[in-house]
Amino acid sequence: MAWFRREDASLPSGEQASRVPEGLWIKCGACKEILYRKEVIQNLSVCSKCGFHFRISARERLAMLFDGDWEEFDESLVSADPLRFRDTKAYAARLKDGKAKTQSYDALVSAIGAMEGQRLVIAAMEYGFIGGSMGVVVGEKVTRAIERALAESLPIVVVSCSGGARMMEGTLSLMQMAKISAALARLDDARLPFISLMTDPTTGGVTASYAMLGDLNVAEPGALIGFAGPRVIEQTIRQKLPEGFQRSEFLLEHGMVDIVVDRRELKKTLARSLRLLRA
Amino acid sequence: MAEGDFEAPLLTLQKRLDEARAFPGDPAKEKEAAKLADELLKAQREIYGKLTPWQKTLVARNGNRPYTLDYVNALFTEWTEIHGDRRFGDDPALVCGFALYKERPIAVIGHQKGRDTKQKIYRNFGMPKPEGYRKAMRVMELAAKFRRPILTFIDTPGAYPGLDAEERGQAEAIAWNLREMARLQVPVIVLVTGEGGSGGALAIAVGDRVNMLEHSVYSVISPEGCASILWRDAGRASEAAAAMKITAVDLKGMGLIDDVIPEPPGGAHSDHELLFKNVDAVLDRQLEELLAQDAATLPATRYDKFRQMGRLGREFLEAPATV
Numbered sequence A: 001m002a003w004f005r006r007e008d009a010s011l012p013s014g015e016q017a018s019r020v021p022e023g024l025w026i027k028c029g030a031c032k033e034i035l036y037r038k039e040v041i042q043n044l045s046v047c048s049k050c051g052f053h054f055r056i057s058a059r060e061r062l063a064m065l066f067d068g069d070w071e072e073f074d075e076s077l078v079s080a081d082p083l084r085f086r087d088t089k090a091y092a093a094r095l096k097d098g099k100a101k102t103q104s105y106d107a108l109v110s111a112i113g114a115m116e117g118q119r120l121v122i123a124a125m126e127y128g129f130i131g132g133s134m135g136v137v138v139g140e141k142v143t144r145a146i147e148r149a150l151a152e153s154l155p156i157v158v159v160s161c162s163g164g165a166r167m168m169e170g171t172l173s174l175m176q177m178a179k180i181s182a183a184l185a186r187l188d189d190a191r192l193p194f195i196s197l198m199t200d201p202t203t204g205g206v207t208a209s210y211a212m213l214g215d216l217n218v219a220e221p222g223a224l225i226g227f228a229g230p231r232v233i234e235q236t237i238r239q240k241l242p243e244g245f246q247r248s249e250f251l252l253e254h255g256m257v258d259i260v261v262d263r264r265e266l267k268k269t270l271a272r273s274l275r276l277l278r279a
Numbered sequence B: 001m002a003e004g005d006f007e008a009p010l011l012t013l014q015k016r017l018d019e020a021r022a023f024p025g026d027p028a029k030e031k032e033a034a035k036l037a038d039e040l041l042k043a044q045r046e047i048y049g050k051l052t053p054w055q056k057t058l059v060a061r062n063g064n065r066p067y068t069l070d071y072v073n074a075l076f077t078e079w080t081e082i083h084g085d086r087r088f089g090d091d092p093a094l095v096c097g098f099a100l101y102k103e104r105p106i107a108v109i110g111h112q113k114g115r116d117t118k119q120k121i122y123r124n125f126g127m128p129k130p131e132g133y134r135k136a137m138r139v140m141e142l143a144a145k146f147r148r149p150i151l152t153f154i155d156t157p158g159a160y161p162g163l164d165a166e167e168r169g170q171a172e173a174i175a176w177n178l179r180e181m182a183r184l185q186v187p188v189i190v191l192v193t194g195e196g197g198s199g200g201a202l203a204i205a206v207g208d209r210v211n212m213l214e215h216s217v218y219s220v221i222s223p224e225g226c227a228s229i230l231w232r233d234a235g236r237a238s239e240a241a242a243a244m245k246i247t248a249v250d251l252k253g254m255g256l257i258d259d260v261i262p263e264p265p266g267g268a269h270s271d272h273e274l275l276f277k278n279v280d281a282v283l284d285r286q287l288e289e290l291l292a293q294d295a296a297t298l299p300a301t302r303y304d305k306f307r308q309m310g311r312l313g314r315e316f317l318e319a320p321a322t323v
């Protein structure tokens, strides 16, 4: 019997190294240290040896940020496959798989609750659902979350974890960028705080819309954050990218991110920031 | 015939027509020319009337299609180009300026491609960097300050995916424009003339009216990019183009654009003058409509316009309680 095993082989490539693997003992993908899984989970899915941040689900994120219970809303919105899209597999089947895997109908969970006693809206992206891609449902849910913050005069935190816009909904996906950004203009006019939290990965149309529009742009350490993916850039410039390119620390250095914060300090930092902006 | 070769019969006819026209005054040649012109028109209507989405993508990329500065020359007077973002530099892939459109002062923003190799490189193939988007925003803010309506011309493969563009915040530059365009208190009219390449197109395309030329395309990713991700084979771009529904008629059907502007029978590149006439008719009408609206109410109607995208119809059903 193996003491630890590789993560579920059905997960899309790229995800394997990033989530906390199953098994009693696990191996950190970054430092190769063998860790006791329960301890890693208790440590908010951060490697206690090297500080590597494992990817977590949207609901794990909500549990970590809210004080206690939270109320999810718009959870029943579902894509009806507007283009009847099919690649190697029907999009409708991918939606079903995503639901089975994440217990969500799409790649975002919207919720309302309290963080260190301050009421707020948090919308967290779910990478396990088709790579956290943004289609009509994600666009609509983020927009409604912003509109709810406006209606109730609350701050909002959006946690990004996404490969970008969802190809299977075509130009409808692209337009969600404009729709959400327009809602953020209203939030801005209303002087309600918006914190964008970028986690690994935040790329494409998500970065080029709401993720970069925070009053504060906050990132977890080592997260891939960019517009174009590293492979596309390498093909364009025909050379290897430097180490650390498009990582959180790189964006901090280049003035695109306000704070890079360890997950174990995250809730404290976000709550303090909101108090400083608002109270 | 391969899907990409649809222009070949037209080029042959055009060549024969040009030859026949080389003998003015020769009645036999003139008769032949008239016959060939008829044939050409018929063939153009036949071929361009049933282009596939991938063929439209190729037409949208045709190097003889009018580019932004061609529209400027044809439709506007007193063109005055404005350069630079006042932060880093200028970006020749995106041109901005002020001009008169039938005596009305306007601002013009558009992607610019080059025709020869040197110009193509100078214009970076119409792929802007952050300074291009920031220049565009600066000029749009100037336009708002001086109450000049904004006309934008969209034709880009996408925002430049390069190292320097990433370093200077390509994503932030695009995002900023999306948010700020939403609340501009001047009319914004958008025309997709060729390739509407994803976020790099949208960053200057949040308008009160969004139009597309008949054979232009507007998509979330290029057909080649989509095919190489979904099938790991860029050669299946034609399938991807069809699956993503990127043509003007498709997008009009989904409520994402307002007007589809007809192109000449052989496409925009075959007859610039006729195309400009068609474009002029729509832009002139829409500008009058928007100038009649109280400018302070434009952000609200623009909000509603984008707010409903992807919201209506069967693509937006509530899920049954148990699935």
Ligand SMILES: [Zn+2]
Pocket (backbone or CB within 6 Å): A028, A029, A030, A031, A032, A033, A047, A048, A049, A050, A051, A052
């Ligand atoms: Zn480690």
